[in-house]
Structure formats: structure tokens, C-alpha cells
Amino acid sequence: MSGSLKPALKSRIWRFWPLYPAALFLGFFFLYPSVLLLSISFVDGEGALSAVHYKHLFASATYVKVLLITLKIAGWTTVFAILAGYPVAYLLATVKSSTRNSLIIWVLMPFWTSFLVRTFAWIVLLGRKGAINQWLEALGFVDRPVAMIFNFTGVMIGMVHALMPLCILTMLSVMENIDRNLTKAASTLGARGGPAFWRVYFPLSVPGIAAGGMLVFITALGFFITPALLGGARDTMIVQVIIFQIQEVLNWGFAGAVAMLLFVSVVAIFVLYDRLLGLSTLSGQSEQGSGGRSGLVARIGKVLGGLFIELMATLTEWMGRLWDTIFPRRADVARTSFARGGAWVTALLVIAFLALPALFIIPVSFTEAGFLSWPPKGFSTKWYESVIGSGIWFNAALRSFVVAIMSAFFGMCIGVPAAFFLARQNFFGKGAVFAFLVSPIIIPNIIIAVALFYLYSRLGLTGTTIGLVFGHTILAIPYVVITIMAVIKNYDIRLDQAAWTLGANKIKTLWLVTFPLIRAGMIAAFMFAFIISFDELTIALFVTGGEVTTLPKQMWDDALLRVSPALAAVATLLLLFMSAFILLSEFIRRRSAS
Amino acid sequence: MTGENFKLKTRNLRKTYGSVVALADASIEMVEGEFLTLLGPSGSGKTTMLMAIAGLNDPDAGEIWIDGKQATYLPPFQRDIGMVFQNYALFPHMTIFENIAFPLKMRKMSEADIKANVGRVLETVQLSHVAERLPKELSGGQQQRIALARAFVYEPSIILMDEPLGALDKKLRDHLQLEIKHLHEQLGITVLYVTHDQEEAMVMSDRICLMNNARIEQLGTPDDLYFRPQTEFAADFLGESNMIECVVKTSTSKQISASGPDGAVFKALPNTQLNKGDVCKIMVRPECMSLLGARGKADNMVSATLNETIITGAVTKTYAQLANGQEITSTQLTTGPLGTTGKGSPIKFGWPADRTVALAAGGEAPA
Numbered sequence: 001m002s003g004s005l006k007p008a009l010k011s012r013i014w015r016f017w018p019l020y021p022a023a024l025f026l027g028f029f030f031l032y033p034s035v036l037l038l039s040i041s042f043v044d045g046e047g048a049l050s051a052v053h054y055k056h057l058f059a060s061a062t063y064v065k066v067l068l069i070t071l072k073i074a075g076w077t078t079v080f081a082i083l084a085g086y087p088v089a090y091l092l093a094t095v096k097s098s099t100r101n102s103l104i105i106w107v108l109m110p111f112w113t114s115f116l117v118r119t120f121a122w123i124v125l126l127g128r129k130g131a132i133n134q135w136l137e138a139l140g141f142v143d144r145p146v147a148m149i150f151n152f153t154g155v156m157i158g159m160v161h162a163l164m165p166l167c168i169l170t171m172l173s174v175m176e177n178i179d180r181n182l183t184k185a186a187s188t189l190g191a192r193g194g195p196a197f198w199r200v201y202f203p204l205s206v207p208g209i210a211a212g213g214m215l216v217f218i219t220a221l222g223f224f225i226t227p228a229l230l231g232g233a234r235d236t237m238i239v240q241v242i243i244f245q246i247q248e249v250l251n252w253g254f255a256g257a258v259a260m261l262l263f264v265s266v267v268a269i270f271v272l273y274d275r276l277l278g279l280s281t282l283s284g285q286s287e288q289g290s291g292g293r294s295g296l297v298a299r300i301g302k303v304l305g306g307l308f309i310e311l312m313a314t315l316t317e318w319m320g321r322l323w324d325t326i327f328p329r330r331a332d333v334a335r336t337s338f339a340r341g342g343a344w345v346t347a348l349l350v351i352a353f354l355a356l357p358a359l360f361i362i363p364v365s366f367t368e369a370g371f372l373s374w375p376p377k378g379f380s381t382k383w384y385e386s387v388i389g390s391g392i393w394f395n396a397a398l399r400s401f402v403v404a405i406m407s408a409f410f411g412m413c414i415g416v417p418a419a420f421f422l423a424r425q426n427f428f429g430k431g432a433v434f435a436f437l438v439s440p441i442i443i444p445n446i447i448i449a450v451a452l453f454y455l456y457s458r459l460g461l462t463g464t465t466i467g468l469v470f471g472h473t474i475l476a477i478p479y480v481v482i483t484i485m486a487v488i489k490n491y492d493i494r495l496d497q498a499a500w501t502l503g504a505n506k507i508k509t510l511w512l513v514t515f516p517l518i519r520a521g522m523i524a525a526f527m528f529a530f531i532i533s534f535d536e537l538t539i540a541l542f543v544t545g546g547e548v549t550t551l552p553k554q555m556w557d558d559a560l561l562r563v564s565p566a567l568a569a570v571a572t573l574l575l576l577f578m579s580a581f582i583l584l585s586e587f588i589r590r591r592s593a594s
Numbered sequence: 595m596t597g598e599n600f601k602l603k604t605r606n607l608r609k610t611y612g613s614v615v616a617l618a619d620a621s622i623e624m625v626e627g628e629f630l631t632l633l634g635p636s637g638s639g640k641t642t643m644l645m646a647i648a649g650l651n652d653p654d655a656g657e658i659w660i661d662g663k664q665a666t667y668l669p670p671f672q673r674d675i676g677m678v679f680q681n682y683a684l685f686p687h688m689t690i691f692e693n694i695a696f697p698l699k700m701r702k703m704s705e706a707d708i709k710a711n712v713g714r715v716l717e718t719v720q721l722s723h724v725a726e727r728l729p730k731e732l733s734g735g736q737q738q739r740i741a742l743a744r745a746f747v748y749e750p751s752i753i754l755m756d757e758p759l760g761a762l763d764k765k766l767r768d769h770l771q772l773e774i775k776h777l778h779e780q781l782g783i784t785v786l787y788v789t790h791d792q793e794e795a796m797v798m799s800d801r802i803c804l805m806n807n808a809r810i811e812q813l814g815t816p817d818d819l820y821f822r823p824q825t826e827f828a829a830d831f832l833g834e835s836n837m838i839e840c841v842v843k844t845s846t847s848k849q850i851s852a853s854g855p856d857g858a859v860f861k862a863l864p865n866t867q868l869n870k871g872d873v874c875k876i877m878v879r880p881e882c883m884s885l886l887g888a889r890g891k892a893d894n895m896v897s898a899t900l901n902e903t904i905i906t907g908a909v910t911k912t913y914a915q916l917a918n919g920q921e922i923t924s925t926q927l928t929t930g931p932l933g934t935t936g937k938g939s940p941i942k943f944g945w946p947a948d949r950t951v952a953l954a955a956g957g958e959a960p961a
Contacts, residue, residue: 179681179683181679182685184650184670184677184683185677186696187649187650187669187670187671188648188649188650188670188671188673188677188754189671189677189697189744189748190671190748191671191696192671193669195700196671200685329667329668329669329672330667331663331664331665331666331667331668332664332667333667334652334667335667
């Protein structure tokens, strides 16, 4: 009996081998230290079980206030990202695919531009003597500079700018699947443009708004770069408290408690979202017309949503009628659609907001002055000379490059087999496995960073390059898994089957048929992982140390002291490098795709 | 000019995309209760024409009149039309009831009237029991009927249908063709239908507007198009055809006579475009050609060598070759087992003059 069971069990265990590297790696470097970090929050100084850190957390008004500020900032960022991003996503979803491809590059631009570069650009633009204040004064709109930075406004601008592309892409993935004939059908059935949009298109795009909003919100909760550099003392966010507790006070237990608070908030939002719409909508596969979830929250949402739609439809109906009264239609004369023109203008303005600011970093890097100012004074390359001449910057850049290459490579080695298995096999608990593999991009980076710091301090990996590589590999895996899974889903498995019938074994098939066909997707996944690592700051902030530093870490350290023209020069070089990198990868991708 | 009594009238519609002409000189007229089909291969302009009539695509030139009113550039919601889309375009977030109620709600009808009207059309399409379901819970055929119900519930002047059966399997398609035809007769609605399927067009239409290369190739009854095609394209697109190149000997208002290969002389229906000495093509449908015995006589006759005979079921096809190498086909009802005549045997075909059409040669090459 047992003799016949054993081989079956063995083959069952072997069946799952592609998942093992990913599971083991994430289990040891991500799950284990995270659980460890969260659990020390329940332990007091003597090692006994206690709620002392939580008492401390909720006892003082300071931390509750920080939590509220964090929620406020994340909330408003979400609102603005949706409001400004929706017209862009709508336009992208409704133009020809060739127009979309050229527009989407500009939307993705900030996505690819380093976080820090973008933040510096806003300092150049929004500062007291920044470009915008100079223009406003020159045009006579204001007498004295408007405070747009080191306050809530600065944080909002910076964060909306940083997170809107994510929101747009998520909404776009839902909108792309909305049948364009539906709005046409509504108009043949007698609905004007406005009501047709609100009654038909908008309700179908709601899952996209919800998914985009949720992703923006939870990402915003874990932000600290933008509030630290663009905000004032009153705009401190929760992650900054964790950093302070670890780096200045060395209070692990309390930092763990704050991390737990952040973790619980993120999980709570996920649960709420799942209750309302179901997590499956996240992947863009909105269950159109599934009727949504039942349950009290969902039902209240539905009633309120219905009222809102009714209101907007009626409003736009009357606006349309009014417009037709002022400018009567003629059946024999063609009339261009003003609504469409309006959508274009709005979307292009938003795209300009997304794409242009980073460019302001370039002129100020050539200034002769010793500080950042607008307009830049004279022309000098001295800042470039000082940057290129300094060993610190060169070493940091080299390390960033090496770490990014290695992280992307490990991420591919671990992520690709898992992605193949997840995309092609059906098994019990598949959803849970997928959720686990992509959870590193959902869990705020700060938790991973602090947890790794805790683990590394015991293993002696702190301040080592390989420690940093492992840290970045954690983040690379989810991107690789998602990208490769998307590619494989569009891959016709009958091609593999054909190769098998023609005499190729599985490995040869993979090598000679599958990989060449999904090469573009593989390249994209690698590039994605590379850029994630190259631009990563949070983990680097904790696991690097002393001589071992990366480019973002070095920029951050410098920026905390002073945002100087030298930093602008570094940012410009980085911008140049990233653009070249993106163009090259796009070139390779297009060539291998055709 | 006005629309007069026509439910739909278009005059010289034209649409271009850059340098590509998508539709040119398209003029049609439809009377109340008529079922007209725009038939043609993809890219022939039929969908462009339908979209212009629906107001979803402004024409560059020309006029559209719907129920006697100028509608060329009216937005779709102000035209008196109903449209059934290829993939039905049922609103996925609304129930069947809400879908059909949508146009009535847009027309500010009272709740009670909406309820009565939706109930009535659901009964007409025999789907009263699905009112509270969502579109995706219905089968393809049911969705199709709901799309139809949604288009005629507000009794528009004309209903436009864009390949509404394209997504269904053959059996269901055959069934729904008849169902739409019966609904059309029962409700007396005016239907402009688009398809690329010639059989579908023949089954359903009062008249067919055959389109090719952005133009109207021929407009007429299914009979006209089948038995009196005016161009080689028309002859070839609908059904099968045999064509033999000839030179016109005489052309009168009653008959054409033309000389073909090997001294054969063919008589055909009159065609005023052809004059003595013109090169033409004689067209005859395979089912009009019959095998003649050695002494058999007919208006038109050719001698050929047998290639093969195949029973396809209800019909038997005979493939043969003329002396000049050209292949011809004859289709006859299957009446018994195949004879013993083998490949290479000489045979003779004959067919009546009034089933013979003479077409001007050098027209559009068959697609």
C-alpha cells in the first residue's frame, strides 16, 4: 500500500519544483524577517510578552497625529491622482492604438525617471526662488513668492506626480476592455454624449478607478522621500517615524509596532476592497456586469453610486441641451465635437504635468552659482567636473549598476520558472501562491527594509553588496512574475505541443521555440527588474553602510544636507542614462517583436 | 430635394480616410417595411455606409434622409434609428429589462409605459423569463434577440443591423435568419442589414445592394442578382458560375448572340451595353447546365471531356474540361448512383438562353 503511494507522493512533490526557488528565497529573506520584525513589537525590553510598545504608540497624541496625517496625505493623493488621471486613461483607451503607443511613453516617463530626480525637479520648480515663482512675479501675478514647497502643497504635487502613472495604467487596463460599441449603442438608442458616458461608460470603468485608487493609496501610505524633501515639519508621514526609531533611537520594538500599524492598515484596505469589488478586478479582468458583491457596504456603495450617476447624467443632459439651444445643430452641416476636444486638452495638460518637470533639472545643473536658482546663472560645467572627478559618485554609480544587473538576473532565475508554472498549471491554492509571490510590492518597502536590516544584523550581511542584491531580488521577483505571466497567457501553447510532436524534448522546445517567441517579454521583465533595483532607496537606506553605497542612497544623503547644483548634475546624468536605457530596451523589444 | 416617401434615402455618400476611398457615390432608397441588405466582401464599404447612416461616422459628402427628414449630420441620438451591433453591445452592467428600457428612459417615457413596452417586446422575442438576468447569463442567440428587442422597442423609422449573426454557429445562424425575417414581416419594420454572407443575404432580403471597392456594384432583388448579374464580380460573388469568353455577333433588345471557342454560338439575355464585335463573357450557373445525350438539343451547347463526377449529397457535381482547357462545372440533383462514364469520356452540356447572361469583359476581376 505504502509502496504504491510513495511514487505518487514523490511525483506530486516534484510537480511543484518551479515554485520552490521563489518560495524558499522569499520565505527566508522576506517572510521570515517580516514576521520576526512584527513579532518583536509584542515583546518588551526584558523579552517578555507585552503590549508596551502599542500603549506607547497610542498614548501620545504625536503618533496618532502622524497616522492621521499619513491617511490624509494618502487620501488626497488618491483623489487627485484619480481626478487628473481619469481623462488621460479615457483618452488612451479611446484613441487609435498607434496614437496610444506614442502618448503612453509620455505617461510612463515619470515612471522611469528616478524618484529622486523628480523630487529635485520639483524643488527647482516650486522653491521660493524657483521657476514658477519667478514667472509669477515676472508676469505680475504676485508680489512675493508663494509658498509651494516645504508644506502640504509641495507634498501633494510631488506625490500626485509620482503616483498618477500607476493610477492611469491601472484604470487603462480596465478601460481597454470596455467595448467601444457600448457608448455608440447608447447614442443610437437616444442618449446624448454626456448621459451615454455617465450611464454606460463610467459605471463600467469604476472597477478601474477602485483598483487604481487602492494601489495609489497603499503605495502612498509607505512614502517618505517626497514628504521628507518637499514637505514641512507638519507633513511627517508614518514611515519617517519608523526610520527615526531605527536609525536614531534604535528602538526595534517600537519601530516594529509602527510597522505593524502600517501593515494592518494596508491589509485592512485590501480586505475592504475585496469586500466591495473582489480582488480579481485588480488584474484588469473586471467582471463586467457581475453585479458586484452583495453585503451591506457594497449595497450602500451601489445606491450612492447610482444617485451620483443619475445626477451627473441629468446635469450633462441639460448642459447638452443648453449648448444646442445656444448653438443649434443643423442636419446638413457637420459639427466637430467640443467634448472630445476638451478631453484632449485636459489629457495633454496632465501629460505635460507628468512629463515636463524632470527636464528642469538639466539647465540648473549648468549654473555658475553655488546654489540652485532660477534662471541658472551663466554656463559652467564645473558641477559635472566635480561629480565625475569624485570617487564617491563613481563608486556609487558602479555599485548601483552591478547590484541592479545581479538582482535582475537572480529575479529572472527565480521568477521565470514560477511564472511559467502559475500561468500554465491549475492547482489548489494557486491564488494564495500568486499573492505571496507578488506581496513584496504590496507590503510597504519600509517593512521589508527594516526586517532585512534586522535579519542581516544577525547574519553579518549588513553593508555588503550581496546583502543588497538579495534585498533587491525580493522586489524584482514580483515584477518578473507579473510580466512573464502576462506574456505566457498570450502565448499559444499549441506551438510547444507542435514542437513535441516534431521530436523536440521539453528543454529543447523551451530553448528553440518558447524563449525566442517570448524574448520581448523576457527583456521587458529584465529591464523592469533592473530599473526597480537601480532606483531603489528604502532597502539601500538600511542594508548599506559606510563605503558600500548606491546612487540613490548617495543622492538622498546629499539631498538631506543641501540640494546643490552638483546634485542636479548627478540627476541630469541619471536622466540621460535612464533615457538611453529605456530607448535601447524599447529598440531591442521592437526589433525582437517584429 | 426631399426624402419623399422613402424611409431612408441616401444620395452620393462619400467617405475617405486619408487617400483611401472607403465609400463613393452611394445612393440608395428604401420604402417602408423593406428589408435591404448591404452585401460585399470586407473593405467593400458596407460598414462605412451603415455607420454614416447611423450617424456614428460623418460622411465627407452626400446626403442622408431618414423618414423624409434631412439627417446627414445629425448626431445618432437625434436620428430615428435603431441599431443592432455585431457583438450585440448589450450593456453588461444592466439587466435585460434595464437594457431594453434604456431607449425608452432616454425618451422620458413614464415608468408604467416603460414596463408595458418592455414586457410586450420581451414577449415578441419569447424571452419574458429573462428580464431580471444580466446579458452574460444569456446564450448568444438569446443575447441577439434581446439586442433586436432593444432596437425596435421604441419603433424607430429604420433598424440597422451590422452583421448581427456573425458570431453565432451555423445552425443557430440559420435558425435566427428565419426568426429575424419573420419578426420583420410580423412587425412591418424597415431593416437595413449588413453581411458578407451571400446566402444570408439571399434568404432574408427583399433587395440586395452588392458592394465592392467602396462602390455599389448592383442593387436589385435576390433574383436579379442571381440570374441577371450585371458584372463579373456580381456573378462570381453570389453563387457559383461558369464563364466562357466570347465575341458578340449580334446584340438586339431581345437577345444577344455570341461566338465562343470551337465555333460554338451562344444565345443570351439582352445587354444594351454590348455591341457587335465586343469581347464578352457568357455566364451560366452550374445548376442550369444539364448533361445532354448524344442526340440532346438545347439553346446553348458545349462539348467537353469529363474530369470527374462527385456526389456531395443532395446534388451531384460534374467537372469537365472544354477543348481549350477551361474547366466548367455542372450541378444536378442526385437522382441515382453514378453511371459508368469514366474520366476522359466525351460529354455534352446544354442550357436555355434565358438562363444565360452576357457580361462585358474587362470589368473588375473577381475577388
